[in-house]
Amino acid sequence: MTDATQIPVDSVSAEALERQGLTYRLVDTSSEDDANAFIRADARGFLDAEPADDVLAVDRAGIAERRNIGVFPADAARGALPVATVNSWVTPLTVPGGEVDMWAISSVTVSGTHRRRGVARALLEGELRAAASAGVPVAGLTASEATIYGRYGFAPAVPVARMTIDTRRAGWAATAPAGRIEYVEKEALKTSLAAVHEVERTQRAGQVAGWDLRWGRMAAVAAGNPSAAKVRGVRYLDEHGKVRGVMVYTLEDVPGAFRSAMNISLLTTVTQDALTALWGFALQHDLVDKVTADLRPIDDPLPWLVTDRRGVEVVVHDHGWLRILDVPAAFGGRTYRAPLDVVLRVEDTLGFADGTWRITVPDGRASVTPSQTETADAALDVSTLSALYVGGVSAAQLRAAGRLDASAEVAASIDDAFRATSAPALGIWY
Structure with a gap:
């Protein structure tokens, strides 16, 4: 690297x-x-x-x-x-x-x-x-402001969800998995966070590798976490005793109610059982009326795990911003779910991705070549191209917004090919 x-x-x-x-x-x-x-x-x-x-x-x-x-x-x-x-x-x-x-x-x-x-x-x-x-081939960032980076060709390619749960209304409907949950001390919490996230990040497009200070500060063993004294952690072990999920959270008193609100800092899991078990721990926690968790995948199954889904508020927002620099290397580096043969005219004022490109996908992998003579099937700028890259943003939606100049059929074929198996996600800031 x-x-x-x-x-x-x-x-x-x-x-x-x-x-x-x-x-x-x-x-x-x-x-x-x-x-x-x-x-x-x-x-x-x-x-x-x-x-x-x-x-x-x-x-x-x-x-x-x-x-x-x-x-x-x-x-x-x-x-x-x-x-x-x-x-x-x-x-x-x-x-x-x-x-x-x-x-x-x-x-x-x-x-x-x-x-x-x-x-x-x-x-x-x-x-x-x-x-x-x-x-x-690709640059990326997470943005404190959403209006700055589009002018440089970046796009919000990895949307995430902020979830707010009224635990008394939502209830809980899922069957408890066979494993168990245990509290974990902070040094072990840091180790478990790093290990589980390193596996989880390979399971969804949009994720990046973590680093030592990220886990140390999140687990409150490195200086700089303003809520260090409130940080708690639990992990899920499967029926064989293997750690499959970790959750870091803090609790805040609800004034005058002798109740608490739980804020989940990170929920990282590598199996569905781990995700179900840790969500169940949070929503069924004694004296907790409200649970919040940000940076969740937009296809998180939580609304289907509760009794009343109206107790789960889901707000989708931008998080992972990407910028294509090398079209052949970037698009040749991923797989596709359907065949595709499309010619894209890409405008990039900085020059990196500018040109007309033919993307041909016969069998899951793409061949990307510059085209000097072919008529483009679609025209778009580099920001729109970057939004499409990991399969988290719909070409049909971009077409409807006037960001992609193509027929409905071409936009649909791009979506069929580019769509990721699971919604892309990015569970940390960087």
Whole structure:
């Protein structure tokens, strides 16, 4: 897998920022002062509290293997806070039938003192050019705001569901699986989270690999979880004693009621029994009237496991954003559920995916070739192409929205081929 830390900063972005008196450079994470400055600027950009020393220490270790870039005033001393940040790394992205390398982008911030100066554009386009130069076919991110990234060719390709359950109304109708649930201490919780998620992420398109600090902070054994004292964890063991699912949650008092609300931070499972058992634990928990869980697959079976599905509120929202950089590599790296022979005219103002492409699927795998002479069956921009990529967004819906210029029959054939077996999902932020 490509080591992103070995990819130099993008010269086009560096020159654009230099004309504004700004320096665009890699952050030396071996320098405690430089690493701390990057972390503090990131926290400031996301409106977080000033990180304490113990948080800085674990975050320095967390960013050490990433490609961290800061934008600085040209005269800034070493150890000065950058006015903008971004970091990236290459991770496996699960796609139907396998995995492709993805350039993961995170920590995108611009100081309030440097807004509307093209700094964010330089950061994002610089990341895309760096990824393309490294031969990575797809870039991805999770977004705090939904209106920023479409202009760079990203699209919300992996929708997820936020579930809110009124436990007294919903009730419970499912049969208890044969295994058992046990509470787990926090160090073991971290280990179980990492192990189960690493298997689960291969079972659905849209998932990416986790990392040590993600699990440490979620399990509240690494500094920086503001709810650390409230974190609890349970896991499901099947009838053979194998861990098949893990759930992390916190409880909050309902004022004046001697009742509680449960917030599930992560529910990761590798079998249907594990999912049923852990949902059952949550919805039948004593003194809990309300359960919330975000980042759930949109085909989560919970509404079919309860007595009254009207007690389960499901709100679908965007989460995983993808951006195609190399059409043949990206679309040749996944499988398809139906034959397809279609010519797509793709518009990409940054040039990476621009062109006319013939995608031929005779037997589950695609042959993708540039076409200079054939008439296109469909026209779309790279953001729309990216939305379709892992099978979580309907071509027919995009056609109805005016995002895909194609006949109804062509849109339907794309859907038949691209649709994933299970709805794509992404259970973590990155």
